[in-house]
Amino acid sequence: MSKVLELTKELIKKPSVTPLDEGCQDLIASRLKKLGFEINHLPFGEVSNLWATFGEGEKTLTLLGHTDVVPTGPVEKWTNGPFEPTERDGLLYGRGAADMKGSVAAFVVAAEEFCQKNPKPNGRLSIMLTSDEEGPAKDGVKKVIKHLTDQGEKIDWCLVGEPTAERKLGDVVKIGRRGSINGVIKVQGIQGHAAYPHNAENPIHTSSKALNEIVALQWPDETGKFPDSILQVSNINSGTGAHNVIPGELSLKLNVRYSPSISPQTVIDAVEGILQKYKLNFNSEWEDSGSPFLTTSTTLINSVIESISNVTGINEERSIY
Structure with missing residues (x-):
């Protein structure tokens, strides 16, 4: 079993229906701390938020995601329990498999591998997680950003792990949002x-x-x-x-x-x-x-395009959400 699949399953098992986190961020923080990440838990109300940083460089790349999931609906209508990760016909089923515990697991494992190979990177790598994305979204990223700004923090590039693929992995990159x-x-x-x-x-x-x-x-x-x-x-x-x-x-x-x-x-x-x-x-x-926005950073866009091409061999489509 791959590291990404293993971590995804561990996260799916935690019934983190918004705004609850149910230990997802603690699990991730414990892994990152072993690699030398500085861990900051930033709770607001019922919402759990995590800000983890690695390195001391001038520029900061942030990987952004959420650990909460939408309600399951009638559990009896699920073939398998919503919090029982199940592989079937080459696909992984469970609440949050796509949105977005699979993505969180992918960038956490990628961060682990990067930090092991680059113990002193030329810049900072950070991970921001919230349990308030699927709900009102008032005590999550908005308050974390305000807190970080008050502390003098600056994020130069941000990659959001929300699923955007339409037909296969990496075929669409969202560079803006309505x-x-x-x-x-x-x-x-x-x-x-x-x-x-x-x-x-x-x-x-x-x-x-x-x-x-x-x-x-x-x-x-x-x-x-x-x-x-x-x-x-x-x-x-x-x-x-x-x-x-x-x-x-x-x-x-x-x-x-x-x-x-x-x-x-x-x-x-x-x-x-x-x-x-x-x-x-x-x-x-x-x-x-x-509010609507459009990413104009060619540095970030070109890096994402190159990485997708190197890993998947496909040329992606740029799209506005």
């Missing part, structure tokens, strides 16, 4: 009996035309590097569940992945403008969960 804004819209109506609609106001009916316009919203990308910005409704909820009760409220959740051509306020103004156009009684909450 921004992401989440919205919750609540449209108020008047609850009543379905037999007497004149005494009620059905928010599903009153919102229907506005919803049709909202789902059609789209903003063209003007940079030539990103896809167009699109809106997706992820949840609609209304009513008591009874057939004969007109609901008093409609709740709508939406997400927009946006390019640098627009701002979060562009999205807010467009959505709320439509709701106001139809004179709906509504309130809204918005969260900008990530």
